[in-house]
Amino acid sequence: MISSFETDKLPQGYYKKVGTVLQRRDSSGEGQSLLLFLRDMGPIWVSAPASKTKCRFGGAIEPLVWAEFDLYQSPARLYLQGAEVKEDFISLRCSAEKLKSALRLYKRLSKTLMVGHESNNILILLWSSMLLIKENxxxxxxxxxxxxxxxxxxxxxxxxxxxxxxxxxxxxxxxxxxxxxxxxxxxxxxxxxxxxxxxxxxxxxxxxxxxxxxxxxxxxxxxxxxxxxxxxxxxxxxxxx
Structure with missing residues (x-):
């Protein structure tokens, strides 16, 4: 169900929200388009501009990573300005079974949720499920x-x-x-x-x-x-x- 970049724009200004990266789409020379699943905002598309040297956001924009994201809504689009990683679930990447399971959860949400609709209960469910996988x-x-x-x-x-x-x-x-x-x-x-x-x-x-x-x-x-x-x-x- 999540496929469109067209959403109602937020009021222009700065936002700080906790959430996770559901999807990342790379664009040559322009950076990445990220589908973030954020508290109080739900899934929302964000532009992460490219740096001339290397990715300015590092591992914070990898799928499965949870972070506090600094955002800016311009007249044109919503931009990622910074991110502080809270949980990277790096241990899941050491197990093919755990990693595939986590990715299936994210894929299911990407098919089910609607962009721009607050879904805090589901965000909590995803967080809990990721912790359960991490806990073996x-x-x-x-x-x-x-x-x-x-x-x-x-x-x-x-x-x-x-x-x-x-x-x-x-x-x-x-x-x-x-x-x-x-x-x-x-x-x-x-x-x-x-x-x-x-x-x-x-x-x-x-x-x-x-x-x-x-x-x-x-x-x-x-x-x-x-x-x-x-x-x-x-x-x-x-x-x-």
């Missing part, structure tokens, strides 16, 4: 958690607790439909996709707070459950992409 939580569970919570922010997340058909609590198991999970009664003779233990694990993955999630994932064995369920979750983004 299983990346498949982190990606499932991130995706479900992102869908929840958009009002699209399938309930993990109640049948989408009759509203009864999903106690014994559930089956997937295009609209969400349905209970055993609504499934009829069809086989359930998820048993009670699998549903419980999905709820923990999606709903535990940050610290309890870290503790819980430490006891989880490797499973295809979260990868399989993630594939089902992403279908709920169809109308947004």
């Amino acid at each position: 939580c299983p990346v498949d569970i982190v990606e499932y958690r991130f995706t479900w919570k992102l869908l929840k922010e958009a009002g699209l997340a399938p309930s993990l607790q109640y049948c989408v058909n009759c509203g009864s609590k999903l106690d014994s198991g559930a089956r997937w439909t295009n609209d969400g999970l349905i209970c055993a009664s609504c499934s009829g003779t069809n086989k359930e996709d998820l048993d009670a233990d699998a549903l419980k694990s999905l709820r923990f993955a999606a709903l535990l707070n940050h610290d309890k999630f870290i503790e819980w994932t430490g006891s989880q064995e490797k499973s295809s459950l979260y990868t399989d369920e993630l594939k089902k979750l992403v279908t709920f983004f169809t109308d947004m992409d």
Whole structure:
């Protein structure tokens, strides 16, 4: 959904905002165009002018980096004037699995968010998810958690607790439909996709707070459950992409 450089201009002046670099587009001789995801501003395109010698902003404009950005809105466009790195997540670059997982989170946001719309809850979600990856939580569970919570922010997340058909609590198991999970009664003779233990694990993955999630994932064995369920979750983004 994020693709256009055309956004409503901010009032002319200086701004200082914390956020992260979602995308960077290089332009020969002109510097870079950055898609910053900023607190209180949401995603916004910023011009980072080139220096005659080297990049004046260094690693602060690399994707995945979090920084406090100094900005100036001119009559024509929004410029980056400076940046102080707060967290570079450099350790993720030492693991192909962690790096690919983090990049998938950023790619999903680049497809989902709208330029110029404040999205502080989602910015916090991204920050939390990056920390979870850094803390060595299983990346498949982190990606499932991130995706479900992102869908929840958009009002699209399938309930993990109640049948989408009759509203009864999903106690014994559930089956997937295009609209969400349905209970055993609504499934009829069809086989359930998820048993009670699998549903419980999905709820923990999606709903535990940050610290309890870290503790819980430490006891989880490797499973295809979260990868399989993630594939089902992403279908709920169809109308947004």
